[in-house]
Every structure is written in structure tokens, then in C-alpha cells.
Amino acid sequence: METIADIIRRHAQIAPDSPAFVDAGQVPLTYQALSDLIDRVQMRLNAMGFGRGDRIATVGPNDAATAALVTGVMGCAAVVPTNPGLSVGELAIYLRDQKVRAVAIDTATDSPVRMVAGELGLPLLEVERIDNGVTGLIDIRPGTSVGKTRRPGRTQADDLGMVLLTSGTTSHSKVVPITHGQLLTRIARLAGAFGLTATDRCLNLMPLFHAHGLHAALGSTLYAGGSIVMLPEFSTAAFYLRLKTMALTWYTGSYTFHHRIHAAAPDHAAIVKNARLRFLRAASGQLDAKIASELETIFRVPVIQTYSSTELSCVCCTPFPPAVRKPGTVGLSAGAEIGIMDADNRLLPAGERGEVVVRSGDIFSGYENDPAANAQCLVDGWFRTGDEGVFDEDGYLTLTGRIKDIINRGGEKITPSEVDDALMDHPDVTDAVTFPIPHATLGQEVAAAVIPAKGTDLTDETLAHFLRGRLAPFKVPRRFVIVDKIPTGHTGKVSRQRLNEAFGLVTDAATRRERVEDDRPATPLETRLQKLWAEILGLDRVGLNEDF
Known part of the structure; x- marks a missing residue:
């Protein structure tokens, strides 16, 4: 089985001059240049003692240089994408729990990760932008070796490829290890679900330390041989400028971004009229049906809503026209086997509400060092998502809420x-x-x-x-x-x-309020209601003025 680096090398052989990373005012980074970058990063890391399976944290702005760094590290090691905005305490927990061996950081990035890495004894790998005229062209400065590389060379499908955290605070998140083979399965499904080709160009609005940005935007684009534009910091002005100038065919973001794009559309009517988008993608939460419908009218293209998670990547997505599209659903399976399960681990038929479960062996093997969580969420090869949902008779999935919510x-x-x-x-x-x-x-x-x-x-x-x-x-x-x-x-x-x-x-x-005495005697009916509510709620007494 191949890795994403193998796919990029194949694109470089077939279409070496095709653009991979694109930005305004710069020369695109081609697939040949990206393939060379991957080989150069491998040479640097191997020379410093890092290789296959070693976890390298990547820290930088949300731009093409960081996307290139993430891609380069995956060619020879395991990447641990890191939020540069974490606090000192959060970074210490993050780097420790992720078992990071070194931190690769953009030389221009001001982050407390430098201090934290020093305190933890982790080597800092300085990442340089070697030609500001070429989109995302980077190199890693040669540094002191930490010893002989245990597993040099190109990564293999069974090697660890990426380590992510589930959503939540750093101290309460779970560690999700992903092999290169599992990663390729994820991004291949995404590319297939979106019908991506080498002619597509994506605008990514999501962070490069989040599965949405890493898999759905960056990974699926590189798998298909297309090109990607990064948005370092979101604003509606920056979005519409890129929509005007970058020949985008699709963009992807969470529902909060779509709400802002929708609200600002009347101010950019000329840009909207001339846009050549093929579709919009919404994920990381469900987009309001009214907003989705109005976005389709504004941009004259379908909004493809997906149901995804860090553990599984894309599970379902709404189909493209002319297939039947059912508003309010998250669509059909994107390639995975999906079921609805009750609390007793029994699969339920269409029409019955329960927990959404997914066959996960080819994309998720379990949380790292968390047997209790794995015992709870992995049942006979099924992953319990924690989401409540129901299938209709045509196989369309409707999510009815988070079980914990x-x-x-x-x-x-x-x-x-x-x-x-x-x-x-x-x-x-x-x-x-x-x-x-x-x-x-x-x-x-x-x-x-x-x-x-x-x-x-x-x-x-x-x-x-x-x-x-x-x-x-x-x-x-x-x-x-x-x-x-x-x-x-x-x-x-x-x-x-x-x-x-x-x-x-x-x-x-x-907290319970202090007991407040009734300000008058209760009527016979009120007395009966007080006793009834006290029995129902398991309380000694319910006052006349209780609010519940």
C-alpha cells in the first residue's frame, strides 16, 4: 500500500509542473518541487537522528509553508501538528502526551513552544523559507544529531504517520494515532466523495493542526493532484479577495465561517457573480439548513455537508446533484460501513434512533494508552461515535444530537x-x-x-x-x-x-438555594402538588415558590 508521499511522487512523474501550493503574488510550488522538498526534509531529519515512527511536532502559521512542512515530515517520520496558540502549560501537556521527539518550528513564529521544548529537553528544528517568491518552499536548518537514526528512509504504509488530539481541552483530549495506510484510506475517500481531480483548487479555511484542514483540504487535494490555497487568518475581505483572484473551484470550513461568508455576500456581489466554484464544503458542526440553502442560491453550486470526526475522518456526505439530496440529513456513507446501535450493542433497523457506529479497522485502531476509552467505544469492530442518529429507508443519516449534549x-x-x-x-x-x-x-x-x-x-x-x-x-x-x-x-x-x-x-x-419558608399556607391542591413533585424529584420538600 502507498503513502501520501508516494502519491505526490507519482504526480511529480506524470505532471511535474502542475501546481500544488498556490498563493497570490508568488510562483506556485509544483508537484516536482514538492517531491524534492519531501526528499530534502528526509535527508535533514535522518541526518539529525530522526526517522520512521519518530514524532515531530510542527509549529507555524496557517499558510503554505506549514502545509509543506507537514507534508515533508510525513515523508520520513510521524507528524504531530501543533497549535501555536497554546499556552505554556497546554504545550507541556501536549508535547508530553504526544511523545514528541523534536519540534520543527517556523523561524518567524513567536510561540512559547520554544521555551517549553527547552524545558522538556526536546531539540528545536528551525524551518526556513528559502525563497519567498515560491509558495511554501521551505527547508530545515542542519542541526546537531541526537544519535543514529533507528529507522531511516521513506515511510511505509504500516508506519505511524500522524498523531492528533480529539476536540476538547488539551488535558481532556484523547490521542489518536494514524498510520500512513489509514491516512491514505481517509483522504482517498474524501477525494472520491468530492469528485476531486487535478483541475480542482481548494481554499482551506481550517487550521493545519485539525483533521478538517489536514485531511479534507490538504490531504484530499494532494491525493487528487490538485492545488490548494491557504488562508493564514480568516476575514471575509481576505476570503472574497481570494475568491476573486485565485480561480477557486471549492472551499472548506466550519459552519461559523460559512455564516460570515453568507452575511458578507451582498457586499461582494460582483465577485460572487464571477466566481467559478464547483461546490462548497461544510463540516466541523452542522450548518443551519436555511443558511445552506441561501448559500446555494448565492453561489449557484451545491453545499456538500459532511459528517466527520478526528477518529474517522469523513463518514457521510450529502451527494452531488442530480442525486437525491435530503435537507436536514448528513447524506450517505462516504465509503465506511455505518450502523445505528442501542445501549445493549444491538444494531437497529432504519427508522429507529440510537448511537451512530462505524466499522473502523481500516481508519482507526483505538486511542493511545487509554484502554478504558477503547473498551467503551470499540465494540466488535464498531466504533461508537457518541452521536445520536437515525437512518431513513434510503440510507440517509440524520443526526439528532450528541449523546453527551x-x-x-x-x-x-x-x-x-x-x-x-x-x-x-x-x-x-x-x-x-x-x-x-x-x-x-x-x-x-x-x-x-x-x-x-x-x-x-x-x-x-x-x-x-x-x-x-x-x-x-x-x-x-x-x-x-x-x-x-x-x-x-x-x-x-x-x-x-x-x-x-x-x-x-x-x-x-x-447549588441548592437555602430553604425558603412559604409566605402563606398552601391550598389543598397546592399541598397535593407539593407532595407529588417532592416524590418525583426525590426531595424532602418542595416549596410554593420553587422554580423548576
Whole structure:
């Protein structure tokens, strides 16, 4: 079986002058130049004592030079893509848990990783841009050898190729090791699902330390022999400038980027009219159906929504026209075997809701050094995704929520995305995310963060009134937070479980209030209701003025 470096070398033989990395005002880095770069990085790393299976952290801006570095390292070692914005403490945990042997860092990058690497005794490999006129052309400065290379030469399919962390805080993430063979299977499925060819040009909006940017953008493009444009820092002005000048055929980003692109489209009507996009890709969270539909109208191309994870890469995607496309679903399998499983590990038929599971042997072998997590999520060759979903009779998958995100309000189970969708039907709501807040008696209560449209005035009362009749009463949020922006992580994803902290809604309902005596005698009916609720909630007493 081949590796991505083998694929690049084959492209270099067939079409040596075809562009791989492209940017405005620079000469493209061709496939021949990229193949030579991979060989040069191998020579440098082998000379310094690093080889196949050795983990090299890569640190740099989100540009073509860092993409070239990641690609070069994969030709002879295992790459550990690293977020340059991590704190000192986070970096120490990250480099330790990833078992990094050296840190390759752009010479111009100012990051605490330099200090952390020194404290951990890790060699720093300085990465130079050897010709600023050529997109992404880099080299690694010769350095002191750490000893004889244990496994020199080109990487093989069974070698470790990449190490990623799952989403979450650094200290709570899981380590996902990926072999070169597994990586190639992932990116081949992506390229096939998107119908990519050498004529395609991608604009990547995602970080090069995240599976979305690494696999769906960089990996699939290089597999197909196409070209890629990197966006070091997102802004709608930078996006539309590249759309105007770079002959893009597709772009990929999380739903937060698509929302901003959608909002700014009227200001760039001429660029939109002349765009030659073939499709848009949305992942790392589900794009609102209304926004997706309007983007298709604006750009006159399909929005391809995918269901992906760090462990599995792309699982499902919406098919291209003229195939049937069902709004609200994540489409059909992108090549993997998918099922729906109940809590007793039984596979369920179409129409029944349960946990989404995926046959994973060819793309995921388990978390590193975490037998407890592996025992929980790997069942008879199936990977439990933690997502709840249902298949229809045609094999289209609808996700109904994260199992861990489901809000348990006194025994009533609420899927946050259902509340999101109801809020998004309000004409004055631009974005909405539903999340749990702690409650002293119910365990959890429903809250929602809402971004209003410009010039509108939303209140808790107007939103609650709008939702009544659209949702069961227990699903209507008791707290609304009206904001200009909803906090996201570094990949642009919203963590529902952390929004209560972000909005300061932790302490007011997290602890039981002091007992407040009733201010009047209860009526006979109220007395019966007090006893009934106390029995249901397992409490000694429920006061007349309790809020639950």
C-alpha cells in the first residue's frame, strides 16, 4: 500500500509542473518541487537522528509553508501538528502526551513552544523559507544529531504517520494515532466523495493542526493532484479577495465561517457573480439548513455537508446533484460501513434512533494508552461515535444530537439541536445555540445563546413566546443570553457543555438555594402538588415558590 508521499511522487512523474501550493503574488510550488522538498526534509531529519515512527511536532502559521512542512515530515517520520496558540502549560501537556521527539518550528513564529521544548529537553528544528517568491518552499536548518537514526528512509504504509488530539481541552483530549495506510484510506475517500481531480483548487479555511484542514483540504487535494490555497487568518475581505483572484473551484470550513461568508455576500456581489466554484464544503458542526440553502442560491453550486470526526475522518456526505439530496440529513456513507446501535450493542433497523457506529479497522485502531476509552467505544469492530442518529429507508443519516449534549431536565430528555432549529425559524435570529445550565432540583435546565439580526430587539419574553406552540413546554429555554458572538474553540466549533461557564451561568443554579419558608399556607391542591413533585424529584420538600 502507498503513502501520501508516494502519491505526490507519482504526480511529480506524470505532471511535474502542475501546481500544488498556490498563493497570490508568488510562483506556485509544483508537484516536482514538492517531491524534492519531501526528499530534502528526509535527508535533514535522518541526518539529525530522526526517522520512521519518530514524532515531530510542527509549529507555524496557517499558510503554505506549514502545509509543506507537514507534508515533508510525513515523508520520513510521524507528524504531530501543533497549535501555536497554546499556552505554556497546554504545550507541556501536549508535547508530553504526544511523545514528541523534536519540534520543527517556523523561524518567524513567536510561540512559547520554544521555551517549553527547552524545558522538556526536546531539540528545536528551525524551518526556513528559502525563497519567498515560491509558495511554501521551505527547508530545515542542519542541526546537531541526537544519535543514529533507528529507522531511516521513506515511510511505509504500516508506519505511524500522524498523531492528533480529539476536540476538547488539551488535558481532556484523547490521542489518536494514524498510520500512513489509514491516512491514505481517509483522504482517498474524501477525494472520491468530492469528485476531486487535478483541475480542482481548494481554499482551506481550517487550521493545519485539525483533521478538517489536514485531511479534507490538504490531504484530499494532494491525493487528487490538485492545488490548494491557504488562508493564514480568516476575514471575509481576505476570503472574497481570494475568491476573486485565485480561480477557486471549492472551499472548506466550519459552519461559523460559512455564516460570515453568507452575511458578507451582498457586499461582494460582483465577485460572487464571477466566481467559478464547483461546490462548497461544510463540516466541523452542522450548518443551519436555511443558511445552506441561501448559500446555494448565492453561489449557484451545491453545499456538500459532511459528517466527520478526528477518529474517522469523513463518514457521510450529502451527494452531488442530480442525486437525491435530503435537507436536514448528513447524506450517505462516504465509503465506511455505518450502523445505528442501542445501549445493549444491538444494531437497529432504519427508522429507529440510537448511537451512530462505524466499522473502523481500516481508519482507526483505538486511542493511545487509554484502554478504558477503547473498551467503551470499540465494540466488535464498531466504533461508537457518541452521536445520536437515525437512518431513513434510503440510507440517509440524520443526526439528532450528541449523546453527551442531550439535556436531562428532571428526567425529560431534550435534544439541543431541535431547540436550535426552532429558534432559527425566528426572522430576527441570526444564530442560536442551546446548552444546559445546572439546576438545584432538576439537575439541568435549558438555556440558549442567541445572536439577533442587526437593528432588532429580542428579549427573553419574545423568544419564549415564539417557541411556545412550536416546542413542548419543557423544551422552551428558561434562560436566554442575547449576544453579538457565540464563543467557539480554535477549530470554530461550539462546545455546548462549556457555554454555561462562558456566560457565567454556573453558580446561580448549580447549588441548592437555602430553604425558603412559604409566605402563606398552601391550598389543598397546592399541598397535593407539593407532595407529588417532592416524590418525583426525590426531595424532602418542595416549596410554593420553587422554580423548576
